[in-house]
Amino acid sequence: MNLLLSVLEQGLIYAILALGVYITFKILDFPDMTVDSSFPLGAAVTALMIQSGLSPLLTLPAAIAAGALAGAVTGFIHVRLHVGDLLSGIIVMTGLYSVNLHIAGRANVQLFSFDTMFKNGFVSSLPAPLQLYAPVLILALLTLLVKLLMDAYLSTRSGFLLRATGDNPTLVASLAKDSGKVKILGLSIANALVSLAGCVMCQYQRYFDISMGTGTLVLAVASVIVGTQLLRGLRFLGPTLAVILGSILYKGCVALALSLGLSPFDLKLVTAALLLIIIVAGGHRRKVKRRA
């Protein structure tokens, strides 16, 4: 029961992350390495603010803003300075590592003695049985909010342009719009969500660790692919809900593997192998670009 609850909780946190990566990876077709550092960026901002006694709720918009900025920098480097997509992300990811250290002050920050969005006066005033489920309820609410906002955004004119940019940038130019600007905007939104997930993760586990971002992209991409490929038969879900379910499903698989005796040492190796299997089996291989 406890295992199920923690799978659900972590799955929901990573769902926010996966929703962000869905924008870059699926919609914009942009392998955005920035997320490996914008995830801990959100956590670092959160650790700093909570330590300084600010309300845990304030950390959410702050993390969103910080992530958006990081995404915009990657976008700027790619679009305006004409650096390749993968490389732009790696440059910002590397630079952000130091920034994150500066923000947090140390490589590890513990927040056990501070109030968080999961442990505060309000939550402890709830009746005991409800307290157990408080984190999962809060997370479900937050993830649902993010999902609804994202659905709403993707049906706006700006959201349509974002989808068109990943699909066919020529059309965006034909519509008299700058697809470069749209890309920067998309990267901002995506990294804002990733950073938000980092912020929530930091409060959930109540510590910040500089290396908590390692493998974030792979994990998020795995969730996105599980959601969009394995659940593709369930079209009525819509892509955002599919991504959320994919994230929970993926977390479930990992938890199951660990409880069946998989050594945590091998976790990343298994993650990578699993992702490869999903990609190959799901027919999600790179489209071979035809030469003009």
Added chain:
Amino acid sequence: MLELRNIVKIYQGGTVNETCLFNDFSLTIPDRQFVCVVGSNGSGKTSLLNIICGSIPIDEGQVLIGGENITHMPEHKRHRRIGRVYQNPALGTCPSMTILENMSMADNKGKPFNLRRCVNRKKTEEYRAMLAQLGLGLEDKLGVQVGSLSGGQRQAMALLMSTMTPIEFLILDEHTAALDPKTAEIIMQLTGRIVAEKQLTTIMVTHNLRYAVEYGDRVLMMHQGHAELDLSGEARRNLRVEDLLTRFNEISIECGN
């Protein structure tokens, strides 16, 4: 009026493969003229369109629209007044979006792409009517992803979408070349109708000499970066496909093709 003044375009400048395509090329197209551009491969037809649209930079010269110098205006800004249909039907539509979504997006050209809903349900009937006149049965497939349509259907949509909002210029880059003869005929008829209806200044590149004679009121035959033939008015009206073909062959023989 569209003017190209003393255009110089060099490909791979500064290398041993340097080729000068346009050297001091000038062209003036008055408003509401329908120009058909023909010519062999590499004669500069598509480069001409790309220079007008700002898709490629030029080395010297000026591009003017209505007297305004747009030489340094980026491509997407020029498209506020230009609609363009490409040879590749995939370039004019978004494959992962539905017909309705594509139409809605095209309908919003010129408006700010802000946080208002893109699809306006009230306009669905209007779109349906527009699609119905194509005679391709698309009006009953509004919810279908464009990626699952055939090339001809996509090209018809691309043409419709590029001319949906008020524009001044229509640029057609061999837009029937990838289609079967029957579909090409449908698309050409649609093109003629739209151009006449909206009174657009049109530049159409085509390899089909018959279309070049049947449509439009001016014919330009490009050869090695200059207009080998430029017929309008009386001379254009008397032009026959055979004349054009003869001239075309003469040029080709000169080049050893």
